[in-house]
Amino acid sequence: MNTNHNNDKSFKILENWNEQSKQLKEKYSTLTDYDLKLEEGKEKEMLERIGNRLRKNREEVVDIIKEINLS
Template sequence: METNDNNNHAFKILKNWSEHSKQLKEKYSTLTDHDLKLEEGKEKETLERIGNRLRKNREEVLDILKEINLS
């Protein structure tokens, strides 16, 4: 699944989202299951919920997700 921002940069949502969302919850205790709920075609909304909860902009959320993906 991919989501595009206004600059046409694609970010691929992690295939093993369940495992990565657990890592995010461990790292950021303020995140809830609702924040991390991922539905096909609604990736942008998931990124927005995470950003709102963490008080981060979209690019910062993408950086966090990329970091999780690399670990």
């Protein structure tokens, strides 16, 4: 039975987070600076804050951020 629930390996915040967070705020006006605050080692907490604010699950938040990266 596979009990590996750690999907963090498949997602990494890129170096240009300031630019990405600006784009996210433009696209989702409900996001606050606090929601998008990235602290080293606390990426998971930030993704949870964004998900809670947008009413999305973690996978959906990761997809949104990946989409921003591609634009």
